[in-house]
Structures are given as C-alpha cells and as structure tokens.
Amino acid sequence: MKAKSMIKILALTYGLIGILPIFVSDSSIMMRILTMILIWSVVASCWDLIMGYAGIFSFGQVAFYVIGAYSSAILSVSWNVPPIIAVFMAGIITAIIGVLVGLPCLKLAGPYIALVTFAFQLALEPFLKGPLGKAIGSGGSRGIISVPPIEIFGYSFSSSELVPFFYLAFIMTLICSAIIVVILKSHWGTAFLALKDSEDFAASLGVSAFKYKLLVFGITSFITGLFGALYVHYVGILSTRMLSMEVFTVLLIMIVVGGIGQYPGVVLGAMVTVTMNELLRPMGIYRLLIMGGMVVVVVLLLPDGVTGLIRKFTAPKFRRKTGAGSLR
Amino acid sequence: MFVEIIDVIISGLLNGSVYALMAIGLALVYGVTKAFNFAYGSFYTMGGYFAWVFLVPLNLPGGYYTVFLTAIPFLFVVGFFLEKFLVAPLRKRSDWQMKAMMLTLGLALFLDIGYMAIFGPRLKSLPDIVEGTLDLGQLVFMKQDVVIFILSITGLLCFAWLLNNTRVGMAVKAVAQNPVGAQIVGIPKDRVFAATFAISTIMVGIGGILLSQKNFVNPQASTGIMIKAWVITAFGGMGSIRGSLYAALIIGMLEAFVGYYLGMIHIDIAVLTVLLITLAFRPQGLMGRE
Amino acid sequence: MKKFGLMSLVVAVFMVLGSWAIAADTIKVGCAFSLTGDYAGSGDNYFKGVEMAVEEVNAAGGLLGKQLEVVMFDNQDFAPEVVMQGADFLMDQKKVAVVVAGWAGAGADVRAYGKYDAPFFLDDGSQASVDVYKEDPEKYYNAYFMTPVAADQGSSVFNVLQKLPYDYPNKKVVLINTDDAWGGEIGAVMAKRFEEIGWEVALHEVVPYGTNEWGPILTKIRRIKPAVIHFEIAASQEPITFVRQFLKKPTNTIISLGWSITPLEVVATLGKKADGVMGDMPAGVPVPKAPNAEAQAWLDKYKKRYNHDLGVGSFVTYTSFMAWAEAAKAAGDAYDFKAVNKHLKSVPYKGLMGDITWGENNTLHPQPGAPMVHYQVQNGELVTLFTAPPVTPYKDNKFIKPQWIK
Structure with missing residues (x-):
C-alpha cells in the first residue's frame, strides 16, 4: 500500500473515532469502548508490524503489554515516580526486555519463535506471583490495587473522566501510528519486506537480518509497553489476570480481520473486532464461538482481511493510480 | 528414601509415556506438512467428549472397546477433512504457515467454546477402565495408571510400525524428507498431508480418552495440553518423532523431580528454563534437523 | 465510494449500540458472572440462585407491580477493563436496579460499581477487594460482600x-x-x-x-x-x-x-x-436436612429445578437478591437507591434460616441466617x-x- 493511501485510511479511521465522543460523550460505556479501540488498535498494529511485516512469529505481544503495565505501576506506586514519566520509562523498560527476548529468537525458526515468546508470557505469571515478583513490588497474586492516574500540570486523567483520557490516548495513538507509518515507508520498512520475502537474498544485498529484526522487537515493545502503561493508569488496578488467553485471542482476531501485513488494515480490524465483541456480548458464551468461527472463515475466504475486501471494491481506481505495483 | 525416589521415577515415567503419545502427533504433522496445528489440544478434549457421549448418555454395549473401535475412524475422518478443507487451501498463499497458525488458533477457540456450549462448563467423568490398586509391597500403583502406560506404549509401537512397515507410513516419511522428490515418484502429496493430520488427530484423541478417564473431561483442558505438546515437540526438535519421544520422557521426569525436590509451583518455570537453555544451544531442538 | 459505505456501517453499528432503548414496564436486574473462561462453572451456580429468586418474585406478581427482567454481562476472566465495562453497561446503559456478581475482579469491581448507587452484591472473598472498599467506605457504600474474607x-x-x-x-x-x-x-x-x-x-x-x-x-x-x-x-x-x-x-x-x-x-x-x-x-444451607421447613422446601425446590445438589454460591445470591427485593419494596421504588441501601443496611432481612444482617465492611459475616x-x-x-x-x-x-x- 502506498504511503498516501495508508495515511488516508488512517486519517479517515482515526478521524471518525476522534469525533465520535462529541456524540456519545454522555454514554460512559461508549467512551470506554472507544478508548479500548484506540489502545488495542495500537497494540495490534505493533503485532502486525512484527508478524506481518518483519515475518517474526512473535507471540509475546500480550506479555510486553503486561510488562509495560507492571513497570509503570511499580514505578509510580513503589518508587513514587510521577505517572507521566513512569509511562515513558515503562516503554523503555519494555523495549529493553523486548530486545533481550528478541536476541535468542533470531536464531530460531517460525514455530520456535512463537513458542519462546509465548513461553515468556507463560513464565511471566509465576514470576510476578512468586517471591521475585513480590520483591520488585508486583504485589504477588493479589496484584496492585491502587495505581495513580496520569497527571499533567495538575490535571488528572483517570477512568472517572473518560473524555479527557480518551483524547490523551487519542494523541498517543496518532503519534505512535505516525511512527509506524514512517517505519513502514522508510528504508527499514523496505528492508523488512525484503527480509521476509527472501532472507538469503536480502542478506546478499547487505541487509542485516539481525539488526532489523532486533530493531523491530525494540520498537514494537516500546510502543506496546507505553500503551500497557497508559492502560494501567487508566484502569487503576492490575493483576496477572491481564495475561489471559482471551486478550491474546482478541488481539489476534484484530490482525486476522484487518489483514496480516496490510497496515493500516489492522486498525480497521481493531474497530470491527471490538465493536463485534461488544455487540455479541448479550449472547454470552456464543460470542467467542462466533469470533472463533469468524477467524476460520476470514482466513479462508478473505486472505487479506477487510483490507483485501476494500481493495477489491476500490480495485479499478487503485490499479489506475498505482499500477499492479503496490508493494504487496 | 530409596522407595521414594523409585516412586518419583515411576511418576515421571507415567507422565512421560502419556506426553509422548500426545506430542508425537504434533511432531508428525509439523515434520510432514510444515503446518503448525494449534487446534491440536482441542482434539484431545474431543476424544474425551466422544467417549463420554458413548459411555454415559448413550451407554453403548461393549464399553471402552466400542469407544476405541469407533473413535479411531471418527477421529481419522475429522483430521482428514480438517486438512483437506481448512489447511490445504491456504498452502498456495503467501505467508501460508502463519495463516495456518491463525486459522487453527481460531478453530481451537471455536471448538473449545463449542464444547462448553454443548456440554456445559462442568467436568464430565468417565467410568474407570479398571478400578483398584496393584500392590507390590512398598510400591503401590493405580491399575488405571498401569493401563494408561501400557496403552500409551502400545499406541506408540503401533505408530512406529505403521510408519515403517506400511505403504502409507513410508509415503508419509518420504514426503517429510523430500516433498518434491516424493511427488516426482508419484506419491500423492495432498493425500499424504491429509492422512498425516488424520493420524495425529487419532493419537491425540486416543490420548484424550485415556487421560480423561483419569483426569475427567474438561472443556478448558485443551490449552494446557496444546502448550505441553508444543513445548515437548520444540524441545525434542519440531518434526522429529524420535526427538519428541525422548523429550516427553525427559520432561516427564523433570516435572516429577522438580515437583518433589523444589515444589510443584516451580515445575512450569523449570520446564520453560530447560527449554530456553536447550534452544539457545540447539535452535533446532534436541534431535531436529536444521 | 465504498470505503465510506463501510465507515457508515461502522457508525450505524455504534449508533445502535448507544441507543438500546429502555423498556419501561419491567425492573431490570443485572447479573455480572463469568460465563466463559476458567470460572464459568462458578458463574453457573451464582446465576441459579438469582434465577430462582427472580422466578419466585415474578410468579408472585412481580416487584412493586412490575416484572423483573434479568440482564446478563459476561465478566470473562475479570480483566479490569471488562469489569469496568460491565459496570457501565449494567448500571449506566441498562439502568439496572441491582447487580449481583460472583467472583468479580478482586477490587476492580468495587471501584467500578462503587461509582454508581444501585446495590452491588459481590462474592470475592479476597482481602484485596475489602481493602479497596476500606479506601472510601462512603463512596463504595453500595458494595455488599456476600461472604467473609478467606x-x-x-x-x-x-x-x-x-x-x-x-x-x-x-x-x-x-x-x-x-x-x-x-x-x-x-x-x-x-x-x-x-x-x-x-x-x-x-x-x-x-x-x-x-x-x-x-x-x-x-x-x-x-x-x-x-x-x-x-x-x-x-x-x-x-x-x-x-x-x-x-x-x-x-x-x-x-x-x-x-x-x-x-x-x-x-x-x-x-x-x-x-x-x-x-x-x-461459606454462607450455605446445612444438608442433608435443613434446619427448618422453609429452608428444606427451598432445597427441595432447587434440586427439582436444576436436578442437582446445592451449588456453592446459589444460596447466597438467592438470599442477597431477596433481601434486595424486600428493601426495594420497603423503599417503594427500586430506583430510590438511597432508600434501598439504607433499608438493606439498617433492617435485618428475614431469610430462610433466620435474620441476616450486613456487618463490618458491609460483609455478610457467617451468622445463623447464613x-x-x-x-x-x-x-x-x-x-x-x-x-x-x-x-x-x-x-x-x-x-x-x-x-x-x-
């Protein structure tokens, strides 16, 4: 996809989400859903960047998200760091851990990376609940029950003031999305694609797989950690329950629905998935049944998710403008 | 003290034999088709529910004999069509391995929640294959465990025989070693892929029946089983059947000894640590090929 | 522009979400249980208690002349944002008059539901949620702990x-x-x-x-x-x-x-x-013979209705719900939350086995009635x-x- 159409779709989507609060600001549940769409869309975008573009089967996204949340919570509760600073420190901590997890992964093949990164998520829960976790202030199995809200110039963004927090998340989302677009459209993005298509060939051209893959681990973990931190100051409470399979599955559904490696499709995917999740909620247990079935159907019938669908409808126009030569 | 160590070793052996039965199917599928089947654990649960439906509400004559005789063709058909209709169409696409992973993850969610929707969230208990204990002085076994051990080993031997002595088995091995070459010599690759899925589904489904009569049919069990099988196959070398066998026994023993000496809470961390260290030195697992 | 077609569809979906109408002729009661995930078994038991209570009230002509209508929310695995959404969904959007929850989120639930005034019954049993309550007992005055801490x-x-x-x-x-x-x-x-x-x-x-x-x-x-x-x-x-x-x-x-x-x-x-x-x-009915005829009749009814023995949590959700129903009746309006809460706290409810009262930390400590x-x-x-x-x-x-x- 060309940078121009990428930005166009992003602007449309986020523009729409950005003006919706004007109409629904008095419905707190709508505001919560919109806020979660923003948070999940960025976290899922990072996952798409790492899986869809860099071609690394990382399953550690939820773990990075939770590490960001715990780092910021521990910094602000045990060390009295102001939340706004703690959020960025959490991003950096997560990035460092992301690189450390990335290092051993780079030698491994597909399903192994998935396993190692997922094993990382599995090990996180006993770690946080155990004596080591307690020593760093994780609160053990009970968690951290009072995380202060973010404050900027004495104004606090808590979960009781939904509209201000929404716009704080909105600005962060725009900044992070811009970073993602820049990465994808820069030399780095081209390198990712080259590496994915043929690592050997790319290496022969002097593209270092090691460097780029480590970079992508670092950047996506930074952004994910940042949003995990944002989330924890929003909800104000944290326990290892965040590491549930449900979060993992829903994030994955966003990517599948949006189209793997079809950024900004995943943003649309996040919108559709969160909305569906809420619409289906009255159906109780059948909600997840439908979501699971949907993944199967979408992967089979819509290889590029809704992005593919949109492209199909708008195909003549796109083709005229870009020829057959959109990158993918 | 001596008796206690024997006790722990036996516990490890019992675990290991069951793990082997469950992990080998996953290793086989990855080795042959290069697709990673995340719905694998859900077929474990499927086996359990299959047995429950036959034994409890239907109460068919013949008990477990009927169950095993009907479960094998049933699971074969399920696995065969899973590959044919869901995985095979992906194979021609770009990123097909990733898409297969996602599809099977979605399928796992669909099946697991489906079980819950049909059978409810509660455990179902199966009648014991055998009751009572086997008393050898200091050592006491549950007969159930003995039967599970014997049947697991029998299952593994059957599988080895199938792979080495039948046309299907040799075709499977040929495709695993060299898919293009196998096709050139006229082995119907697509059918071998489907058959591989079918065989793996049988193995895990039978494992599900055997273990569910000890640990109950639980709609939530799939994820845990999936992760265990995944860890074992990765440890042994994905796609290496012999590697998975050794890995299953090593992990079974490791769990028993860590549980005994360090405490049950440390089992998972110990297993994951051993896995990570192994992968750091041998990225392809114990016996995997590069 | 098909692209806008999709957008407008999404907008339409949001509009529908926001505008679920509130029917006026029933009193809505909320249930926040785990319907999926690892805790679904417990959610099932909690719900049965509420279900029996609602059926009884409705069969007897409803509460204050109105029928009760159950609104369910799936609390899943109690991730904080899900619990918060549940509170807003039930309390704000559905305007329920009461929420009965089981294990509901170790503290996040008290905060999320404590923003509102409708009574909220929870069964956490963990010190963490009581600690959240203690942070601001006045604000969280509508949170009722159905069982003592571990x-x-x-x-x-x-x-x-x-x-x-x-x-x-x-x-x-x-x-x-x-x-x-x-x-x-x-x-x-x-x-x-x-x-x-x-x-x-x-x-x-x-x-x-x-x-x-x-x-x-x-x-x-x-x-x-x-x-x-x-x-x-x-x-x-x-x-x-x-x-x-x-x-x-x-x-x-x-x-x-x-x-x-x-x-x-x-x-x-x-x-x-x-x-x-x-x-x-905790908070159960002694079996196999209940202490009195009333509780025995209830046990028999439960067994007949669900075809199994008493599940943990059913009795306590039933009793708490009935206590709320009586408080609403006494207040004369289920939506006069101040009056309902006041009645709940000050007047003992005559349960199946005797009076029950909410004690320290708004908790139903073990007592002869429960x-x-x-x-x-x-x-x-x-x-x-x-x-x-x-x-x-x-x-x-x-x-x-x-x-x-x-």
Whole structure:
C-alpha cells in the first residue's frame, strides 16, 4: 500500500473515532469502548508490524503489554515516580526486555519463535506471583490495587473522566501510528519486506537480518509497553489476570480481520473486532464461538482481511493510480 | 528414601509415556506438512467428549472397546477433512504457515467454546477402565495408571510400525524428507498431508480418552495440553518423532523431580528454563534437523 | 465510494449500540458472572440462585407491580477493563436496579460499581477487594460482600478441626493451596493458627491450577504421615484427582478439602470413596436436612429445578437478591437507591434460616441466617457436622473416623 493511501485510511479511521465522543460523550460505556479501540488498535498494529511485516512469529505481544503495565505501576506506586514519566520509562523498560527476548529468537525458526515468546508470557505469571515478583513490588497474586492516574500540570486523567483520557490516548495513538507509518515507508520498512520475502537474498544485498529484526522487537515493545502503561493508569488496578488467553485471542482476531501485513488494515480490524465483541456480548458464551468461527472463515475466504475486501471494491481506481505495483 | 525416589521415577515415567503419545502427533504433522496445528489440544478434549457421549448418555454395549473401535475412524475422518478443507487451501498463499497458525488458533477457540456450549462448563467423568490398586509391597500403583502406560506404549509401537512397515507410513516419511522428490515418484502429496493430520488427530484423541478417564473431561483442558505438546515437540526438535519421544520422557521426569525436590509451583518455570537453555544451544531442538 | 459505505456501517453499528432503548414496564436486574473462561462453572451456580429468586418474585406478581427482567454481562476472566465495562453497561446503559456478581475482579469491581448507587452484591472473598472498599467506605457504600474474607474462613476451618472428637496421632499438618490470592490467604492463616498451638507445618505446598498429577506431593506426604491435610483449590478437577491418588496408599490423616468440597462434581464423582473427607461452604444451607421447613422446601425446590445438589454460591445470591427485593419494596421504588441501601443496611432481612444482617465492611459475616457450613462426606453424601460461628454441632450428625484411618 502506498504511503498516501495508508495515511488516508488512517486519517479517515482515526478521524471518525476522534469525533465520535462529541456524540456519545454522555454514554460512559461508549467512551470506554472507544478508548479500548484506540489502545488495542495500537497494540495490534505493533503485532502486525512484527508478524506481518518483519515475518517474526512473535507471540509475546500480550506479555510486553503486561510488562509495560507492571513497570509503570511499580514505578509510580513503589518508587513514587510521577505517572507521566513512569509511562515513558515503562516503554523503555519494555523495549529493553523486548530486545533481550528478541536476541535468542533470531536464531530460531517460525514455530520456535512463537513458542519462546509465548513461553515468556507463560513464565511471566509465576514470576510476578512468586517471591521475585513480590520483591520488585508486583504485589504477588493479589496484584496492585491502587495505581495513580496520569497527571499533567495538575490535571488528572483517570477512568472517572473518560473524555479527557480518551483524547490523551487519542494523541498517543496518532503519534505512535505516525511512527509506524514512517517505519513502514522508510528504508527499514523496505528492508523488512525484503527480509521476509527472501532472507538469503536480502542478506546478499547487505541487509542485516539481525539488526532489523532486533530493531523491530525494540520498537514494537516500546510502543506496546507505553500503551500497557497508559492502560494501567487508566484502569487503576492490575493483576496477572491481564495475561489471559482471551486478550491474546482478541488481539489476534484484530490482525486476522484487518489483514496480516496490510497496515493500516489492522486498525480497521481493531474497530470491527471490538465493536463485534461488544455487540455479541448479550449472547454470552456464543460470542467467542462466533469470533472463533469468524477467524476460520476470514482466513479462508478473505486472505487479506477487510483490507483485501476494500481493495477489491476500490480495485479499478487503485490499479489506475498505482499500477499492479503496490508493494504487496 | 530409596522407595521414594523409585516412586518419583515411576511418576515421571507415567507422565512421560502419556506426553509422548500426545506430542508425537504434533511432531508428525509439523515434520510432514510444515503446518503448525494449534487446534491440536482441542482434539484431545474431543476424544474425551466422544467417549463420554458413548459411555454415559448413550451407554453403548461393549464399553471402552466400542469407544476405541469407533473413535479411531471418527477421529481419522475429522483430521482428514480438517486438512483437506481448512489447511490445504491456504498452502498456495503467501505467508501460508502463519495463516495456518491463525486459522487453527481460531478453530481451537471455536471448538473449545463449542464444547462448553454443548456440554456445559462442568467436568464430565468417565467410568474407570479398571478400578483398584496393584500392590507390590512398598510400591503401590493405580491399575488405571498401569493401563494408561501400557496403552500409551502400545499406541506408540503401533505408530512406529505403521510408519515403517506400511505403504502409507513410508509415503508419509518420504514426503517429510523430500516433498518434491516424493511427488516426482508419484506419491500423492495432498493425500499424504491429509492422512498425516488424520493420524495425529487419532493419537491425540486416543490420548484424550485415556487421560480423561483419569483426569475427567474438561472443556478448558485443551490449552494446557496444546502448550505441553508444543513445548515437548520444540524441545525434542519440531518434526522429529524420535526427538519428541525422548523429550516427553525427559520432561516427564523433570516435572516429577522438580515437583518433589523444589515444589510443584516451580515445575512450569523449570520446564520453560530447560527449554530456553536447550534452544539457545540447539535452535533446532534436541534431535531436529536444521 | 465504498470505503465510506463501510465507515457508515461502522457508525450505524455504534449508533445502535448507544441507543438500546429502555423498556419501561419491567425492573431490570443485572447479573455480572463469568460465563466463559476458567470460572464459568462458578458463574453457573451464582446465576441459579438469582434465577430462582427472580422466578419466585415474578410468579408472585412481580416487584412493586412490575416484572423483573434479568440482564446478563459476561465478566470473562475479570480483566479490569471488562469489569469496568460491565459496570457501565449494567448500571449506566441498562439502568439496572441491582447487580449481583460472583467472583468479580478482586477490587476492580468495587471501584467500578462503587461509582454508581444501585446495590452491588459481590462474592470475592479476597482481602484485596475489602481493602479497596476500606479506601472510601462512603463512596463504595453500595458494595455488599456476600461472604467473609478467606482468612475468616480459614480460621473457622481450623476451629472445626480442633473440635473434632478425634485424637490426632501427631501434631503435623500439611497445607496445600493455589497461587492465587484466595488460596494464599487461607494457607497463611491456617499455618499461623496451627503454629500458635504448637503444631508443625510439615509441608506447605503452593500448586498451580491445573495440577492433576500429585505423585511428588503424595510421596512426601507418605513420608511425613501428617495428622491433617488441608487442601484449598477453588476448582473441581484438582481435589478429585488428589483424593483419588491419596487413597491409592493412604496415611492416617484427616483430609480437609475446604471450599474445594463444594463444586458439585467432587462428591458426585468420588462417591463413597470420599467417605470421611471434610470440607466447608461459606454462607450455605446445612444438608442433608435443613434446619427448618422453609429452608428444606427451598432445597427441595432447587434440586427439582436444576436436578442437582446445592451449588456453592446459589444460596447466597438467592438470599442477597431477596433481601434486595424486600428493601426495594420497603423503599417503594427500586430506583430510590438511597432508600434501598439504607433499608438493606439498617433492617435485618428475614431469610430462610433466620435474620441476616450486613456487618463490618458491609460483609455478610457467617451468622445463623447464613452460616458457615462444615461438612463431612458420609455414605457418598455431604453431611453437615458443624455450623459456625460459633462452632456448633449440627443436629445429631456425628463425625465418623475416615475409613482409610487404621
């Protein structure tokens, strides 16, 4: 996809989400859903960047998200760091851990990376609940029950003031999305694609797989950690329950629905998935049944998710403008 | 003290034999088709529910004999069509391995929640294959465990025989070693892929029946089983059947000894640590090929 | 522009979401239970209590002349943002008059629902949520804890174990609990109480959920030969496999399963093999014979309606719901939350087994109207030995020495 159409779709989507609060600001549940769409869309975008573009089967996204949340919570509760600073420190901590997890992964093949990164998520829960976790202030199995809200110039963004927090998340989302677009459209993005298509060939051209893959681990973990931190100051409470399979599955559904490696499709995917999740909620247990079935159907019938669908409808126009030569 | 160590070793052996039965199917599928089947654990649960439906509400004559005789063709058909209709169409696409992973993850969610929707969230208990204990002085076994051990080993031997002595088995091995070459010599690759899925589904489904009569049919069990099988196959070398066998026994023993000496809470961390260290030195697992 | 077509579809979907109309002729009551995920079994039991209460109220002509309508929310695995959404969905969007929740999120729930005024009944049993309540009891005045915290329950079990007409062969106890807040709190308080009276905690094992293979622990237990094992895992698979494997080669030990005796599958599956095993249910009905005709009639009705024994949580959600219904009736308006809450707190509700009152920290502490029930399995059935507090022998039921003790 060309940078121009990428930005166009992003602007449309986020523009729409950005003006919706004007109409629904008095419905707190709508505001919560919109806020979660923003948070999940960025976290899922990072996952798409790492899986869809860099071609690394990382399953550690939820773990990075939770590490960001715990780092910021521990910094602000045990060390009295102001939340706004703690959020960025959490991003950096997560990035460092992301690189450390990335290092051993780079030698491994597909399903192994998935396993190692997922094993990382599995090990996180006993770690946080155990004596080591307690020593760093994780609160053990009970968690951290009072995380202060973010404050900027004495104004606090808590979960009781939904509209201000929404716009704080909105600005962060725009900044992070811009970073993602820049990465994808820069030399780095081209390198990712080259590496994915043929690592050997790319290496022969002097593209270092090691460097780029480590970079992508670092950047996506930074952004994910940042949003995990944002989330924890929003909800104000944290326990290892965040590491549930449900979060993992829903994030994955966003990517599948949006189209793997079809950024900004995943943003649309996040919108559709969160909305569906809420619409289906009255159906109780059948909600997840439908979501699971949907993944199967979408992967089979819509290889590029809704992005593919949109492209199909708008195909003549796109083709005229870009020829057959959109990158993918 | 001596008796206690024997006790722990036996516990490890019992675990290991069951793990082997469950992990080998996953290793086989990855080795042959290069697709990673995340719905694998859900077929474990499927086996359990299959047995429950036959034994409890239907109460068919013949008990477990009927169950095993009907479960094998049933699971074969399920696995065969899973590959044919869901995985095979992906194979021609770009990123097909990733898409297969996602599809099977979605399928796992669909099946697991489906079980819950049909059978409810509660455990179902199966009648014991055998009751009572086997008393050898200091050592006491549950007969159930003995039967599970014997049947697991029998299952593994059957599988080895199938792979080495039948046309299907040799075709499977040929495709695993060299898919293009196998096709050139006229082995119907697509059918071998489907058959591989079918065989793996049988193995895990039978494992599900055997273990569910000890640990109950639980709609939530799939994820845990999936992760265990995944860890074992990765440890042994994905796609290496012999590697998975050794890995299953090593992990079974490791769990028993860590549980005994360090405490049950440390089992998972110990297993994951051993896995990570192994992968750091041998990225392809114990016996995997590069 | 098909692209805008999709957008407008999304907008339309949002509009529908935001504008679910509120029907005026019913009183909506909210249920926030776990319908999917690991805790779905408990959600099922909690709901049955509410369901029975709602059916009874509706059959008797409704509340204040209006029929009750249940609105469900799936709390899943209690991730904080899901719990918060649930509070907003039920309280703000659906405008329910009351919310009954089971295990609902260890503190996040108190905060999320405490913003509103409609009564909110929860059953966390963990210190974390009581601590959140204590942060601002005035703000969270509408949160009602249906069971005491784990530590109180652990103490009650300890007291019962001390009162058993049985001579312990030694002073060694083995404690087994899960790594969650609930299990940890029970394990800690039991260890403390036993050490206070000079017992030795020979083994305190923390196990993860999903443990089915007890070989290593049992090997240790067979060496220790403790007088008591207390086992606290809020699930059903683990206690069943533990007892089965223990019985393979038992030691002379009293087995107390704590809360783990209450999932219906445990006694149903183990049957007579479990004869002698102890356990308890916070806020339950003594079985097999209830203390009075009213409670007995209710038990019979429950069994007939659902075709199984009393599930843990059903009685407490039923009683709490009925207490709310009476408070709403007394207030004359289910939506006059100030009056409803005031009535709930100040006027005891006459439950099936006697008055119930909400005590310190707005908690339904064990009391004669909703006692802590201590059971023993006898002849493949739960038999109440004691109610507490204070620990009182129940009817003529006698403790039997477990069959495996020689």
